[in-house]
Amino acid sequence: MNENTRPKTLTAATTRAWDAFVIVVGMLRGGTGKTTSAWFIALYYAVVLRLPTLLVDADATSQSAYDWYTAAQAKGSEIPEHLVIERHPFDDIAEYIREKRAQYGAIVVDAGSGGGIGGSRIFYETVAEANLLLVPVDPTKIERRKLMATFDEAERAAACNKRDVTAHILLVKADDHDSLPRNAKAKLLAPAEGEGIGPDHDEPFPLAETVIHSRVHYRKAFGEIPTELSEYVELMEELTA
Numbered sequence: 484m485n486e487n488t489r490p491k492t493l494t495a496a497t498t499r500a501w502d503a504f505v506i507v508v509g510m511l512r513g514g515t516g517k518t519t520s521a522w523f524i525a526l527y528y529a530v531v532l533r534l535p536t537l538l539v540d541a542d543a544t545s546q547s548a549y550d551w552y553t554a555a556q557a558k559g560s561e562i563p564e565h566l567v568i569e570r571h572p573f574d575d576i577a578e579y580i581r582e583k584r585a586q587y588g589a590i591v592v593d594a595g596s597g598g599g600i601g602g603s604r605i606f607y608e609t610v611a612e613a614n615l616l617l618v619p620v621d622p623t624k625i626e627r628r629k630l631m632a633t634f635d636e637a638e639r640a641a642a643c644n645k646r647d648v649t650a651h652i653l654l655v656k657a658d659d660h661d662s663l664p665r666n667a668k669a670k671l672l673a674p675a676e677g678e679g680i681g682p683d684h685d686e687p688f689p690l691a692e693t694v695i696h697s698r699v700h701y702r703k704a705f706g707e708i709p710t711e712l713s714e715y716v717e718l719m720e721e722l723t724a
């Protein structure tokens with residue numbers, strides 16, 4: 484099956500209309516683990532739950548989720564049958580997601596870091612259409628101002644969202660051998676005044692309990708179709724229970 488026939492075949496095989504659960508992975512900072520998280524979550528829906536799943540690369544600055552796909556294809560890796568990967572780094576992304584909802588059980592969007600022309604608009608538009616926003620954060624590099632900016636923008640977008648969108652910070656690249664993940668958790672859950680979320684920036688950040696560890700497995704995942712998904716399975720089971 485080639486790239487062009489895959490979505491059509493999936494659609495044809497789907498007799499009932501879906502209303503996709505939309506997961507947006509975004510954080511207004513580069514290199515935090517968005518693309519890796521988006522891929523693992525998409526594999527969870529497509530391979531573990533066997534739902535028709537669309538992974539959308541909406542990152543206006545780097546096309547790495549889509550590049551991952553083309554690298555996997557170039558290696559001859561088999562793309563899971565329920566997974567479709569597309570790129571759409573344009574500011575009509577909300578309309579694009581709305582059009583795709585009926586064709587998929589899950590839509591995972593790599594919203595990028597808000598960089599490039601239209602980048603922050605893309606973040607806003609995707610959150611306005613999301614059921615779940617995940618904000619991956621590396622505990623060694625917590626930049627509170629970027630986190631606050633991300634949540635401020637997410638709250639503005641959520642005000643236009645007709646669904647009950649929830650947002651969570653996801654600690655990624657955590658190392659159990661040092662105290663950083665523990666310290667990061669403590670600071671996010673009990674922020675000093677002016678360093679949290681909400682109108683007065685004094686409320687705790689919503690933090691997923693599941694932590695994604697720093698593993699070579701993730702670092703080497705680009706261009707592969709990983710089968711070891713356990714931490715992301717645990718995460719999605721926690722957040723969608």
Ligand SMILES: Nc1ncnc2c1ncn2[C@@H]1O[C@H](COP(=O)(O)OP(=O)(O)OP(=O)(O)O)[C@@H](O)[C@H]1O
Nearest residue numbers: 513514515516517518519596656696697698701702
């Ligand atoms: N849990 C993890 N353990 C170890 N390395 C990781 C983990 N998650 C991501 N990485 C590595 O961190 C780097 C950045 O990850 P990724 O490309 O997913 O981030 P990103 O937020 O999409 O970056 P960008 O903003 O540039 O698009 C990559 O080299 C990736 O392999």
Ligand SMILES: [Mg+2]
Nearest residue numbers: 517518542547
């Ligand atoms: Mg990326």
